[in-house]
Amino acid sequence: MSINGIAHVAIQAQDYKATISFYTDVLGFKVGHQWSLPSFHIKEASMLIAPDLRTCLEIFDNEATIPAQGKKAPSEQDIAHGALLHLAFYVNNVDEIYQKALAQGAKAYIEPDSLSLGEPPLVVRNAVIHSPNGEVIEFIEEVSFDRSG
Secondary structure, rough: OOEEEEEEEEOOOOOHHHHHHHHHHHOOOOEEEEEEHHHOOEEEEEEEEEOOOOOOEEOOOOOOOOOOOOOOOOOOOOOOOOOOOOOEEOOOOOHHHHHHHHHHHOEEEEEEEEEEEEEOOOOEEEEEEEEOOOOEEEEEEEEOOOOOO
């Protein structure tokens, strides 16, 4: 069993709309799936898809309560240490890699489960751990966030 690649990198945006605009208008990403998830205080979230149609950025609103690496900067002038929210890796089987990670010293954060995002619903199967070194890592089974048809 091995990692199949990076699924996405997550960013918490101070200005959600401006961040989406930068990545779409300047860098050529397109907006794929969008959702909210009140149980995690997520008002707005989008999966942006790069021109290669595989590389993705997940953008969350500034108030979202999600697993994160480090803490937010107190102001725009301060440096955000650990600004990376989490790494996500596509895997063939979330349950197997989750158990393997725990066996190698990772700490459980969110157990394997299926989660329905948005309307129309997009069901993802994922789990989240803290690596032995402390990174927040999501394992996610292959899914397409491209809803353009």
